[in-house]
Each structure stands twice: as structure tokens, then as C-alpha cells.
Amino acid sequence: MKHNFGAGPCILPSSVMQQAADAVLNWNDSGLSILEVSHRSPEFEEVVLKTQLLVRELLNVPKNYSVLCLQGGASTQFSMIPMNFLQGKTIASYLDTGYFAQKAIKEARLFGDVEIVGSSRDKDYAYIPDHYHVQHASAYLHVTSNNTIEGTEIFDFHDTGVPLICDMSSDIFSRKINVRDFDLIYAGAQKNMGPAGMTLVIVKNDLLDSVKHQVPSMSDYRIYRDNQSMFNTPPVFAIYVSMLNLLWLKNEGGVEGIEIQNKKKAQMLYAEIDRNSLFVGNANLAHRSRMNVTFRMRNPEIESDFLAFASERGMVGIKGYRTVGGFRASLYNALPLHSVKALVKVMQEFEALQTQ
Template identity: 50%
Template sequence: MKKHNFSAGPSILPQEVFEKAAQAVLDFNNSGLSILEISHRSKDFVAVMEEARALVLELMGLEGKGYQALFLSGGASLEFLRVPYNLMKMHGKAAYLDTGTWAAGAIKEARQFGDTNVIGSSKADNYSYIPKDYTVPADADYFHCTSNNTIFGTQMHSFPETTIPVVCDMSSDIFSRNLDFSKFDLIYAGAQKNMGPAGTTLIVVKESILGHTGRVIPSILDYKQHIDKESMYNTPSVFAVYTSYLTLQWLKNNGGIDAMEKRNNDKAALLYAEIDRNPLFSGTAKTKDRSRMNVTFLLKDEAHTEQFDKLWKAAGISGLPGHRSVGGYRASIYNAMPIESVQVLVDVMKELERSSQ
């Protein structure tokens, strides 16, 4: 039976990516060798790294604008640390927007470096909305935000205008919608949602913002070192980078970010319409801040839980339970998720309504 994988991450990738990745594990580029056993310095892999880095800038419309793309290791959680190390001046300060668990994690790591100001937070309302009544201080070293909150199902649909560098954790909505990416100075994203498997982190950074802290930066944490070494300062996560490259190619061949955005909007509209229409369900996020990647919802009456869980499991759906801090359900509808799978979920929700009447 076909599976409909609504996992929040690691998460669904295009079927053709799985097939090409599996083939490369057996034989990479007809070399007679597995992609797992080749040197990262081999000609074929250096080409993968170079093309993947170029493709990121091309897809984001950032070519020739002073940006560099890097595929580093350690996860987005390591970027929580790399960001202040690279951008917070000695005796400087930073401004953070607190919109969820991961934003709070970034804030925690920044605090030991210096004056870390939380200029807006929705924590008191269990992060069910995106704060908007805040001002980005013009004298901070940078502003940090999280574009999409995987756990709470909220997403920033607009970003503040400011003169200071803007840093954004786009782990769970990168490549899902078009933005003027040149308004961001540093974007980072763990690969394991829209871009690839767990194991690599994309960093897109405007070079001119680096090198101004007066701080000694450990080599492995220094973005400039990674740029100088063309994202090969140390051994990259070869397979994760290759699989991300395959996904980026798929994305380009399927219309790029604009086409993804349209598909994602259609999927989200279909599912939210059912949540709002069906008397058994309610959404958890404030309507105007709803995420088009992670759709969080509850059964109004928990007595229906057993029946609903039985129905969606029988329909081949997996990965639907919500995060423990929100409860209920979370349907993650990343780029690679076809609208047909969303329709299967909507049909199950309708079926629950019928069977409970």
C-alpha cells in the first residue's frame, strides 16, 4: 500500500531522489564505487559540491550578489552557536524573536556570548502566533528569527524592515516559497525537511557581514574558513550533500521555488479548509500566522481519538501525531508531498465526521 508520510522531519523527499540515492550507494556515476567510499576530494564529488552550492544561489536569485552557500555538518543547532560567534561583537548585543522551541534554543546559545535581547515572544500563548508588535533595535549586531515553527505550526508571512543584518533559521520552510532572499544576510537550514536527509546544514551568507566582531572564532565555527575552503574545510557529509543536490535538481526541474510555492499553497488551502469546515476539528495556530508547511490541529472531542487514529492508519498515513508540547495532530506537507496525499487525509477527516454522526 502507498504510504502517505506526514513526518515533520526527517521527512518525505521525491521518490526519484530515493531511487537515485540508492543507486549511488551501489555505484556512483558508473565509477564501480559506492558514493559512501569515494574521497570527498574526488573530481566527481567536488563537482557535486560546486554544483549544489551554485544551484542554491541560482534558485534563491542570489547569484552575483555577494553571497556564499555552504553545506556544513553539525545540524541547525550548531548554527545557534556559530551565529553569535561570527556576528556578535565583543560587548555587542543581538535581537532575537522568540517564536518557538527552536528560536528559544538559538536564544539560549546566544545568551552566553553577550547581551541577547528577546524583542518579541509568544511563549505565554504556547507559541500559537507570530509576535508583530516589536521593533528591531538599530544598534544591535543582528536580528535573528525563525521563519517557520515546525512544532507549533506557525510561519512568518512578513519580515521586519531593518538596517542591521537579518539572520533567519529557515530549517522547515527553505525552498518552499519565494521571498526576496537578498533582504536576509544569513540563512541557515538543516537539510532534513525540504532539502535532503539529516546530516547536512545549508548556510547562505552575505560575505560582507563577516569578520567584524573582534572575537577569536574557533576554526570549525568560522564561516570565513569554510568559505575559503569551498565548503571542504573538513570532510563534508558526502551522502547527505549528494542527496540534497539531487533534491535541488528535482526542484529546479519541477519549476523552482515559484512552482513549489503554488503547490504548497494549494495543499495548505485544501487542508486548512477542511479543518475549518469540519466540526470535529480545530486548528491550533492563529489563522493569519498559520504555517503552509506544518499544519497543526486538534480533535475538539478527544473521544474521537481512537476512531480517527484507526482511520488514518488504515489509509496508509504515517507521521501524523503532534509534538507533545501541542498535542493533537501535525500534518507536515513539505515540497515533495503530493496534493493527492493531502486529499487522502482530508477524506479521512470527512469519513470521521460521517461515521460519528
């Protein structure tokens, strides 16, 4: 049996995979594949609407926010955000908490001045900066709620008096949030929502209406809002599978229910890391991610031995990111608790072998 701890594209529920596979061959008994159906058909327009309504229901999205299904992955948002909201403004503020925050900062600098209000680079991004000041004149503050590579997560979001924009690619739908705390949330689908190919954007309409300058059509959030996310051909299959996955999440007790399960999984694995004489966690205790658990061997010389040992026992995707090394176990919504138990058992068995 395989246990998929991959960081993304990640594990999806087996029931969702089966429904998606059936739809590839014959969608809704139409005689057509979901891959070839017209995105302008009433049937697919209903899929987009249902997906948006599920997002609103599961996250309790207020009426004055728009829900958009876009293409390009979260990385496209790194440039779309400053293109829409920084141009013509004095400065934008960014919190530097790791690899993807750095990528967002790099793109923003193409459109205006960027102030890094806090950074955890001094400790290899093992923590989240808590104390920082944002200029009142700043166009927005950009944060990354969960750092997939470094294994840290923001649990409290500060009100700084400027619009708050958040990259939630790797922890959206994993825990309760107050959407009203944010002016724009974006997330690549390939963690907790669906397959790669779709990007979710939840944006306050007041923020969109504040944009007065011209923006290229394919990068203008207002155009996607006014065209119900279908200004051009949308990522049909990714949206459809995301809809199926959100229905699965709803049936699992919604975000509130899955958060309980995610806490159990993370607590179990971190407890073993802290107990086991061979391993040590990477992130500071207060900022440990529930989605991406990063850890390493106390003796780096046996890391490859453990990786081989774990792979032989069905553990998939636990090798750490290439710039960090060590190990990373991603505990996304669809990963069952028994997979975490299996990984813990492998860690215990390897410890027993090393201490004989």
C-alpha cells in the first residue's frame, strides 16, 4: 500500500478520483467526456457556479467578496497582484517567510517599490516574524499563510490598517479562517482543493473597484469578476474536480470537521519527531505547519538510509525540498490518519534498527 505525503500535486480522496475518472469517459451520461464539453454550455456554467457557491459556503465568504476560478497557478498571482494594486501607489509591503514569499517579492519589484517589513531568513525561515510595522501609505501587505518548503504556518493575522493579501495555496480549506480579515486570498488548487490547473481567488469588491488604471485584460481581476470567471476558456477539468473535492469536504463535516482531523495528524507526527532519538523538527514549535511537517536526521549520514527504508514500506513523497534537504511529510485534507500512523511506525522501526 502506498501512503502519499507529496507536497503537490497531492493526494485526492479515492471517491473523487473515481468520479473524475468516470467523467473523463462519460460525463453525466452525456456521451461526452468532461475534457471535451463546451465551457459555454449551461451544464458547465452550472459547475462553475456550484464550485463558487461551495467555496462561499465552506469558508463563509461574505457577499461583498467575489470568488474567481482562474488559470496560471498561484505564481501568476505574484505579478497580477502588484499589476492591479501597486501600480501608481507609493509602496507595497511584504512579509518574507520563505521560498514562495521571495518569489512574490521578486515579481512585485517589477511594478513598484517593495518594503520587506519582516523576515525570518536569519534563522533559515524556521519561524514567522511576529513584530513588524507597515507604513500607512502602503498599497497592501502580502503574507504567505503556510510555507510549504520550510514547514511554518501563520495562525494569527495582524490588522495593520492596510489591505491584507494572502497566499493560502497550501493550507486553504484545512482550517477555519475569517475571510473578512483579508482583502484578497489566492490559492493554487493542487493542495487541498483539486488538481493543478486552477487558481482560486477570493477578493473584496471594494479593493477591485479601487483600481483606476488600465490593466491587461488577462491580468485584470475586474474582467474575470464581470465575466463569472469565464473571460476566456477556463481550466474545465480542474474546476470540475475541485467541485467534486469540495463536495467531499462538505460531507466530511466541512472545514470545521477537517480541521479536527488535521490537528490529530499533525500532533501525532510531531510527537514522534520529538520523541524519536533519530529525528529533529525544522520549524519553531509555535509556528509548526499542520500541512507540511519538515524534519531531518540528527545524523545526516543516515538520511538516505531512512529514505530507502521508508520507500520500501510504501511512504511516497517524504524527501525534503532540494534546497532544504531532510524530510517533508505533507498532511493535506485527503491524507487519512492511518497513513500518518504508518509513517510513525516506520520511524520507530528504523530507530529500533539503529539502536540495536
